[in-house]
Amino acid sequence: MSLLTRIVSGAGSAAQSLWDASGQLVQPTLRLGVTGLARSGKTVFTTALVHHLTRGTPLPAFRAAAEGRIRRARLAHQPDDEVARFPYEEHAETMIEARRWPQSTTRISEMRVEVEYERAGGWRSGPATLTLDIVDYPGEWLLDLALVGASYAEWSRQTVEGSRRPGRVEVAASWRQNLAALDPAGPADELVAERASAAFKAYLTALRAGPEAVATTPPGRFLMPGDLDGSPALTFAPLDLPRDGAIASGTLAGLMERRYEAYKRHVVRPFFRDHFQRIDRQIVLVDVLAAVDGGPVALAELEEALDQVLIAFRTGRNTMLSRLFSPRADRVLFAATKADHIHHASHDRLDALLRTLVARAVKRTEAGGARVGTVALASVRATRETAVRDRGELLRAVAGVPEAGEEVGGEMFDGETEAAVFPGELPQDPHAVLAGAVPPGSFRFPRFRPPAITRDAAGRPAALPHIRLDRALEFLIGDRLA
Amino acid sequence: MNQRPRAFRLDRPDIARADVDEAAPTAAIVVTDEPFDAIEAADGVVVPVARRRRAPWLAILMSALGGLVTLAIGLGVERLIADLFAVAPWLGWIALGLAVLAAIALAGIVGRELGGVLRERKIERLRAAAADALAVRDHQAAKAVAAEVVALYAARAEGRAARERVRALGDEIIDADDRLAIVERELIAPLDTQAKRVIADAAKQVSVVTAISPRAIVDVAFVVFAAVRVLRRVARIYGGRPGALGFLRLARAAFSHLAITGGVAVGDSLLQQVLGLGLAARVSAKLGEGVLNGLLTARFGLAALSVCRPLPYVREVPPRIGDVAGELLSAAQPGRPDGPL
Numbered sequence: 001m002s003l004l005t006r007i008v009s010g011a012g013s014a015a016q017s018l019w020d021a022s023g024q025l026v027q028p029t030l031r032l033g034v035t036g037l038a039r040s041g042k043t044v045f046t047t048a049l050v051h052h053l054t055r056g057t058p059l060p061a062f063r064a065a066a067e068g069r070i071r072r073a074r075l076a077h078q079p080d081d082e083v084a085r086f087p088y089e090e091h092a093e094t095m096i097e098a099r100r101w102p103q104s105t106t107r108i109s110e111m112r113v114e115v116e117y118e119r120a121g122g123w124r125s126g127p128a129t130l131t132l133d134i135v136d137y138p139g140e141w142l143l144d145l146a147l148v149g150a151s152y153a154e155w156s157r158q159t160v161e162g163s164r165r166p167g168r169v170e171v172a173a174s175w176r177q178n179l180a181a182l183d184p185a186g187p188a189d190e191l192v193a194e195r196a197s198a199a200f201k202a203y204l205t206a207l208r209a210g211p212e213a214v215a216t217t218p219p220g221r222f223l224m225p226g227d228l229d230g231s232p233a234l235t236f237a238p239l240d241l242p243r244d245g246a247i248a249s250g251t252l253a254g255l256m257e258r259r260y261e262a263y264k265r266h267v268v269r270p271f272f273r274d275h276f277q278r279i280d281r282q283i284v285l286v287d288v289l290a291a292v293d294g295g296p297v298a299l300a301e302l303e304e305a306l307d308q309v310l311i312a313f314r315t316g317r318n319t320m321l322s323r324l325f326s327p328r329a330d331r332v333l334f335a336a337t338k339a340d341h342i343h344h345a346s347h348d349r350l351d352a353l354l355r356t357l358v359a360r361a362v363k364r365t366e367a368g369g370a371r372v373g374t375v376a377l378a379s380v381r382a383t384r385e386t387a388v389r390d391r392g393e394l395l396r397a398v399a400g401v402p403e404a405g406e407e408v409g410g411e412m413f414d415g416e417t418e419a420a421v422f423p424g425e426l427p428q429d430p431h432a433v434l435a436g437a438v439p440p441g442s443f444r445f446p447r448f449r450p451p452a453i454t455r456d457a458a459g460r461p462a463a464l465p466h467i468r469l470d471r472a473l474e475f476l477i478g479d480r481l482a
Numbered sequence: 483m484n485q486r487p488r489a490f491r492l493d494r495p496d497i498a499r500a501d502v503d504e505a506a507p508t509a510a511i512v513v514t515d516e517p518f519d520a521i522e523a524a525d526g527v528v529v530p531v532a533r534r535r536r537a538p539w540l541a542i543l544m545s546a547l548g549g550l551v552t553l554a555i556g557l558g559v560e561r562l563i564a565d566l567f568a569v570a571p572w573l574g575w576i577a578l579g580l581a582v583l584a585a586i587a588l589a590g591i592v593g594r595e596l597g598g599v600l601r602e603r604k605i606e607r608l609r610a611a612a613a614d615a616l617a618v619r620d621h622q623a624a625k626a627v628a629a630e631v632v633a634l635y636a637a638r639a640e641g642r643a644a645r646e647r648v649r650a651l652g653d654e655i656i657d658a659d660d661r662l663a664i665v666e667r668e669l670i671a672p673l674d675t676q677a678k679r680v681i682a683d684a685a686k687q688v689s690v691v692t693a694i695s696p697r698a699i700v701d702v703a704f705v706v707f708a709a710v711r712v713l714r715r716v717a718r719i720y721g722g723r724p725g726a727l728g729f730l731r732l733a734r735a736a737f738s739h740l741a742i743t744g745g746v747a748v749g750d751s752l753l754q755q756v757l758g759l760g761l762a763a764r765v766s767a768k769l770g771e772g773v774l775n776g777l778l779t780a781r782f783g784l785a786a787l788s789v790c791r792p793l794p795y796v797r798e799v800p801p802r803i804g805d806v807a808g809e810l811l812s813a814a815q816p817g818r819p820d821g822p823l
Binding site for chain 1 (some may be wrong): 485486487489490491492493510512513514515517518520537552660776
């Protein structure tokens, strides 16, 4: 059964790729995959990227822009009619006018940018157009990719074992009470299933609210249901199954298993197939600083989550055949976001930390022949840099407006006052953080409000400041604009 | 590591604010704003120069004509041998032997030329790869570049210790620019010194020869000769062994480089050069010419240096005309205002 579905879905995506490839001849299209767990900054990255492309801001390290070869870039009608449009204007206005970050994404949306540029030369010269497709989606859904390869029994076991880990025991207590009362071999009662599912959802929500949560526990739709809220495919929960017992139909476990498979079939696979299997270039946004803030447990969790997610992607060098039937992402950029929270003298250390975190994924991607890069960037730079001399001690700090309710070193902020914040110094050796050699409380990375944007005489806002967004762009799409 | 995170409200009255270039106020806590574009500056962004290429029709024409000429020569030789066989078989055998010998020699020459061109291409590719790695801070690419540079000089006796030091970096996680800077410092900087000395010598020689040569044609011949020699020597220092073809490629690259940097040079020292020249020329026309020719040679030498160098300038300062022709310039400067003039 599973082999058959795999073959069918493989044939489907191959046909899709072939269709795309024929379209490539007429209009070259690049699908940019913006990947990242929840709260890693996907929406802000996409907004900033579209902002700079469409405004034509000077981007020194983005070669096509620096050479003045980009004539203009404009938003175009997106290719898929059933997907919502990425509300770029709304997000940009929220950041520039209200100085608030965009709300967390609750559903999938898509955006197409047409870049008209002048070719750099070679056999063909003259104007050309590159179409750039970008997809934004809730990061919570990403970890569902790990479910594709797992059966219901395996998933149940993993989830139940995960709840026994230190630090989760208290959060999991009420759900585990509920779980203990359930009999997998009992009758398939709808109300029991609903109650179990509600308890499980409450557990997942509580987990995410925890201070150390950097990654969420799948299934992601339990947290961000999109338009499927309340449907049977979203009403299931793991059960404490006996190790060797087969699941009989008609029992509670049988019902749960059927719904779990339905979730995979109707939710996870289509999402994965429609949006991730056809990616040409990929950027993986990682909020390293938040994980550092959370401590070694959070870092390990992040590493694990990233690794699981990236296994699901097809990366590697494209051959003639693979380009036609199953295109692979041939460039993957790992980006440590929110680099504006630390002084640039420490950016190298942030970069090294990121490389240590994604070392496994990098190795695998490189073995496939894809080009891999890492960068510490800030899609929108919310701070400027300062040097603070505090009673003879020199601190390289960043200054900005911390969001209301943030607290640093006993100082509470109201979201209006500007402050210079010294977030702690990242260690020279990235392994020190992972090994837990850094005493807790050594770091504090508060959230800053978006920067105040100056306006010119005509009242037009200036471009959003950024850190190394241009380098990321050059790596991701620079060669396609040559 | 023992510095705890902390925050300083900028509206607190006991915090003093300062600008970078002001003297620091004497408060307990002083906050100094740093320049906003410091990150761009730290990344060392260079505005890249556009490379424009057109469809290579001329190259196609030349290769097509070349193919035709080769065919014609082949046909002629074949006819000649056939004719000789017709006259006397032993003549034919001798001619065949000679033709085979010529073919072998040709293959040898072509092989050597190809080797030279390939080496040069490799150096050019290395430089481009290094520039790309720097532009996107791709540490993997930088690692590959470093390994290739080490391999390029692996056969040389000198600098073994430096190569070992670079190789010892191996898989350590180092930023792209740091790694390339280390390679540059360890392996390339000593070669830079050698190349600069060669250029300075040539410039001095040219200026002396020009100053004492009896005829203009001798000057011209010597300047061309010196330029060719400088180019060859510099290429050899950096590991290229250009044959005739490779030499032409290099010379073209050096001249086009000269055309680009010639414009830049107006800003740095041309005024000084021309002024110095005017005064020197007033002292002696011949001396002035000598200085000018020397400067030209030095400029060409610098262009040769930049097209032969396997890495772009990462942290080292690119040599300027004063570094290789400093003696000429100071020689051309007349006495001080309070001197005898």
